Amino acid sequence: MPSPVRSRFTLLLVTVLAVLLTFGLAALVEPPAAQAQKKILNIAAKEPDSLDPHSSILGQTQAIVRFTYRGLTRFAIKDGKVTTAEVQPDLAESWTLSPDGTVWTFKLRKGVQFHKGFGEMTAEDVKFSFERQIKRTPGTRFGVNLEVIKSIEVVDPHTVQIVLKSFDAIFLLRMVGYQQGYIVSKKAVEKYGEQYKWNPVGTGPFYFERHSPREKIVLKAFDKYYGGKPQIDEINWFDVPEDATKLIGLEKGTFDLLYPEAVTADFASQVEKMGAVIDRRGPGQQERFYINMTKAPFDDIRVRRAFMHAIDRKAIKETMYPGGLGKLAISCVPPGYFGHIPMTFPEYDPEKAKKLLAEAGHPNGFTIKNYFISKSFFYPKVLTLAQEQLKKVGIIVELQVVEHATFHENIRKNLDPFVLYGGTRITDADPWLSLFFDSKEIPDPATGNKGTNFAHYRAIDDLLAAGRLERDVKKRAAIYAEAQKRIERDLVCLPITDVAGQWARNPKRVSTPFDPDYGEFSLHYSYNYPEMLKVLN
Amino acid sequence: MFKYVLRRIVVAVPMLFGAMSIVFFAMRILPGDPCVAMMGDQATTEALADCTRNLGLNRPLPVQYVDYLWRSVQFDFGSSLRQGYPVSEYIARMFPHTLVLVLSSAVVAALIGIPIGIISALKRRSPLIDYPLRIIALLGLSMPVFWLGILLLIVFSLHLDIFPLIGGGDLDGVIHMLKNGEAFSSPRDFLVAVGDVLHHLTLPALALGFTLAATVSRLSRSAMLEVISQDYIRTARAKGQGERAVVYKHAFRNMMVPLLTIIGLFVAIALTGTVLTETVFTRPGLGKMLVDAIGARDYPLAQGAITVFTMIIIVVNLVVDMLYAVVDPRITYR
Numbered sequence: 001m002p003s004p005v006r007s008r009f010t011l012l013l014v015t016v017l018a019v020l021l022t023f024g025l026a027a028l029v030e031p032p033a034a035q036a037q038k039k040i041l042n043i044a045a046k047e048p049d050s051l052d053p054h055s056s057i058l059g060q061t062q063a064i065v066r067f068t069y070r071g072l073t074r075f076a077i078k079d080g081k082v083t084t085a086e087v088q089p090d091l092a093e094s095w096t097l098s099p100d101g102t103v104w105t106f107k108l109r110k111g112v113q114f115h116k117g118f119g120e121m122t123a124e125d126v127k128f129s130f131e132r133q134i135k136r137t138p139g140t141r142f143g144v145n146l147e148v149i150k151s152i153e154v155v156d157p158h159t160v161q162i163v164l165k166s167f168d169a170i171f172l173l174r175m176v177g178y179q180q181g182y183i184v185s186k187k188a189v190e191k192y193g194e195q196y197k198w199n200p201v202g203t204g205p206f207y208f209e210r211h212s213p214r215e216k217i218v219l220k221a222f223d224k225y226y227g228g229k230p231q232i233d234e235i236n237w238f239d240v241p242e243d244a245t246k247l248i249g250l251e252k253g254t255f256d257l258l259y260p261e262a263v264t265a266d267f268a269s270q271v272e273k274m275g276a277v278i279d280r281r282g283p284g285q286q287e288r289f290y291i292n293m294t295k296a297p298f299d300d301i302r303v304r305r306a307f308m309h310a311i312d313r314k315a316i317k318e319t320m321y322p323g324g325l326g327k328l329a330i331s332c333v334p335p336g337y338f339g340h341i342p343m344t345f346p347e348y349d350p351e352k353a354k355k356l357l358a359e360a361g362h363p364n365g366f367t368i369k370n371y372f373i374s375k376s377f378f379y380p381k382v383l384t385l386a387q388e389q390l391k392k393v394g395i396i397v398e399l400q401v402v403e404h405a406t407f408h409e410n411i412r413k414n415l416d417p418f419v420l421y422g423g424t425r426i427t428d429a430d431p432w433l434s435l436f437f438d439s440k441e442i443p444d445p446a447t448g449n450k451g452t453n454f455a456h457y458r459a460i461d462d463l464l465a466a467g468r469l470e471r472d473v474k475k476r477a478a479i480y481a482e483a484q485k486r487i488e489r490d491l492v493c494l495p496i497t498d499v500a501g502q503w504a505r506n507p508k509r510v511s512t513p514f515d516p517d518y519g520e521f522s523l524h525y526s527y528n529y530p531e532m533l534k535v536l537n
Numbered sequence: 538m539f540k541y542v543l544r545r546i547v548v549a550v551p552m553l554f555g556a557m558s559i560v561f562f563a564m565r566i567l568p569g570d571p572c573v574a575m576m577g578d579q580a581t582t583e584a585l586a587d588c589t590r591n592l593g594l595n596r597p598l599p600v601q602y603v604d605y606l607w608r609s610v611q612f613d614f615g616s617s618l619r620q621g622y623p624v625s626e627y628i629a630r631m632f633p634h635t636l637v638l639v640l641s642s643a644v645v646a647a648l649i650g651i652p653i654g655i656i657s658a659l660k661r662r663s664p665l666i667d668y669p670l671r672i673i674a675l676l677g678l679s680m681p682v683f684w685l686g687i688l689l690l691i692v693f694s695l696h697l698d699i700f701p702l703i704g705g706g707d708l709d710g711v712i713h714m715l716k717n718g719e720a721f722s723s724p725r726d727f728l729v730a731v732g733d734v735l736h737h738l739t740l741p742a743l744a745l746g747f748t749l750a751a752t753v754s755r756l757s758r759s760a761m762l763e764v765i766s767q768d769y770i771r772t773a774r775a776k777g778q779g780e781r782a783v784v785y786k787h788a789f790r791n792m793m794v795p796l797l798t799i800i801g802l803f804v805a806i807a808l809t810g811t812v813l814t815e816t817v818f819t820r821p822g823l824g825k826m827l828v829d830a831i832g833a834r835d836y837p838l839a840q841g842a843i844t845v846f847t848m849i850i851i852v853v854n855l856v857v858d859m860l861y862a863v864v865d866p867r868i869t870y871r
Contacts, residue, residue, distance in 0.1 A: 213620070214631065238703060247817075
């Protein structure tokens, strides 16, 4: 008689064999033939936090909502390129501006359908889309960009009139399908309420099919899209947090497009090795230093100049983004933004830096204790490089590496005398300079102001006010040129690198009509015209 | 026995309460604000104030705490600050994935670890067997799961193309079919779904299981060594029992008691291991969810996940205590 222990082992063995057999069976199960003919695009990115286009600033969310939503205007396609500061009609067919510059009348394109049978898009939907943000409906984030609007009138189902508080030079840019500019279905938002963020209804080329949290989002081609049904039938947007996994998936063919966390030289070389390409969409994000001119010792312009002489911008750029991975920044308003002019910055010269520090009363340099830096993204790497360079001239920076959220909290408490920062905005000097150099945006823990003017700069308030009223394009450009000259004079901002939005693409599987190198503008950190992507077989 | 279980459950309540309170305050002591985390560099003063108010985070902390406890008693863990899904629904979706991962990696760890431990203890005087086995154990101890995971993915998913790269398989489908009885009416579909889940589970379970197996083998080796030198083993041998019977009948059963204690601990270790495993293998699950929730300062989600983790550990320990009585009839509970 076999011992009970032995028979238990036999049982275990049989179970294990059965399990292995099942694996084998599962591996043999082929997808049905119909699936093979469908054009499916597989994207590896992170999971969005919402699909309500007015609700999130996360890169992946902004990238995916561009597939499902459109705005009244869109960035113009000119000479085969997507431009940065010019617009074309999208959901609006045409528009006029009143002589006093405060009333915009938009004629809407007729017959534009919302997804899932929510009917035709009308002026009511346009009014609703902007008003929900202006009213600061909980969860919406971009109302601040529409504050210029005084009222919105529905003239008829296909005409909407927007009255502004005062002339706004960048109003058509605000109407681009990006953040505040997207048009949502009024009926759908009212029907779903708080659940709208996972029941999105737009007019874009793809509609939302389903979401399996932490796995994937499925989008499908919208056959009533006004521009015609896209070539791609279905999009799987996988939640893949690790870049290493994304790369394996690209090589294996599991994914066709990757939205990486960070494009490093190693990442780029691996992509190249497997015959894939990197689509670079400029101008992208700028990484730069703001120096708090009210905080000693940086309240002395000689110390700020010494700081800039001590930083070897080229070395940082080449270490972080060798070759084409990034561009050395040439202005505090990045190229591609309206109003940009090249600026000059103190060149790298440690000896000069030391001399200036001595003149300013710091012959042996000084130490910055408890300097907070985020542990995420480019922050710790850029800062440790700068730390080494500053050390050479006697400025010792004692780093505290913290969570990203903590970093954001601390820099708004003015705990860091200089702040490393990155970001992308609407491509015009006005919103950009307003956020980072307007005195209204000076962070102050005492009043609870959590603005982003980390330099505590006050010298261009007059120019920003004038620029907002100016209707002459040339004069506007001149105003922002003057603003950049003042910033250059006062040495409060040192830009390091302009880094494009970069995705990896398997060119044997997916094609785009735009040049991989800066052929398309990337406010969305992605593809502006996803309906033009084609799956090749 | 019943009284004992009841007593343990009653004791578990303050434990759970303690854990929940610690999480509540720890999350809020952490510097950083969910609204800043959500809005990143575009957070304006005004938007932040709006967001804080909408999420109810502007209320005094004691008010938030009492509100949180009161809702938790009613099994209402709130909604994720970020994605808006109800926390209980979210956890219900993630939990099965983590559960199957922990269980399967425990099976892998036991299947590899216990035999290695036993053989290594019994053959401790023959270096040709004991040493290589101990080296394997050492390898497992020193190989982090994310490294082993990537290695397995490169070999078995990329090059050999036997296993999928990402995902947890159709676990929702399996659960659905079990619930509505389709599992029995159309067993073929059910088997395909189960196969799909197992297919997705193999590499993660192997990776996590192998790293855990090292600990198990070390501990079962020392448990076996202790048992094998007991008087009753010598007695068994003295009365002429064969080596196989001595090991299986006398030694193995007696080493089960210390081993069970290890398994209790082991669940806690495996749960923390799921964080990395789920990330590397891109599986949905509680571990990864918890880390992201903490990073985003998604208070309700993090609180919910930790509550579930605490409950799992309490339940597993209770089950282990009850199992002592099963493996060792000398132990009884009153």
